[in-house]
Amino acid sequence: MGYKIVFFDIDGTLINEHKEIPDDTVKAIAELKERGVEPVIATGRAPYFIKPLAEKLGIESFVCLNGAYVVYKGRPLYKREIEKGSLEALVKRAAEHDHGLVFEGEHAFFADKEDHPFIVESVNSLKVDQPGYNPEFWKTDGIYQVFLHCESQDEHLYADLHRELKLIRWHPQAMDVLPAGGSKAQGIAALLKELGLTPADAVAFGDGLNDKEMLEAVGFGVAMGNSHPELLPFADFVTTHVDEQGIRNGLVEAGLL
Structure with a gap:
């Protein structure tokens, strides 16, 4: 399967418990982009929380606030407010x-x-x-x-x-x-529709309870080795810890590196 887009959670996935991006993760994301696959941040964080990290990784598109706010290359394309x-x-x-x-x-x-x-x-x-x-x-x-x-x-x-x-x-x-019913999966669906892609074209990485729907909503769901135990049944593959080349190993398993 030639996946075209990868969604990455932040805390415990792109960054470790010290809120640092492992050097190998930076390299793996750069290699992914070189191969023409688009990385997207999918996080519970608000857009104003993630700017330095996104700039360091060269990522321009985000599914933020657990799917309620989606930006593609600087342009908001989906918003869902709480009533x-x-x-x-x-x-x-x-x-x-x-x-x-x-x-x-x-x-x-x-x-x-x-x-x-x-x-x-x-x-x-x-x-x-x-x-x-x-x-x-x-x-x-x-x-x-x-x-x-x-x-x-x-x-x-x-x-x-x-x-x-x-x-x-x-x-x-x-x-x-x-x-009610909100999740990262909703924001991902909106972005995939905008790009003319299907869930089968996508990979997602996560580690927390708010990643369950996301991992189920894509063609290949990857749980980090440091994931909450309740997330593991929702994953197609469990990679290594965030500090143990977890992102790279998951991308290799997906056939992307």
Whole structure:
């Protein structure tokens, strides 16, 4: 199979636990481009979180915010905002339990609490700037994703919101909140349609719980050796650890290097 496009998650896939890109990953992406195969970032991160990494790898296209915002060569081509009514219900519930929220828009992100310890810790783990403070941001701007800051024992408090919202844990103190049914796979489908490609033309690499749909949605899904155990059944191939030439070995298995 001559795959034409490869989607790469960031955290735990393109970068390691120290938020560094292994040198061999940089070389492997460069070789992939030389062979005429297009690399695309597919991440839960917002577009303003990934610019330095994308520039270092020479990647111009992104499926961001867990599929809710897609950019192809600098041009936005797909957007899916969370409905205001759903946001209002989430804001009300989080306030009842003093759970901090971070609202992610197209160009900026803001928290509804100042110096909330869970917000500080989770955002610091991404090695990005802390959000500004604007609890009304969700009312005035399009919101594509929210960070909900609560521990696992409190997840049940949001169970009745699942008809409208999808929650995925990515940190001990934080969850991604997406539109119901949202996933990276939706954004990938929009990009493939734009390019006239089919899922069979695509490969995807991931390591986390938010990568399940993505790995199933492409012709060849690769789970990193450091993946969450629950991701492995969704992969066609399990490569080595991100720091052990995981990207290169997966691309070799796919016949791309």
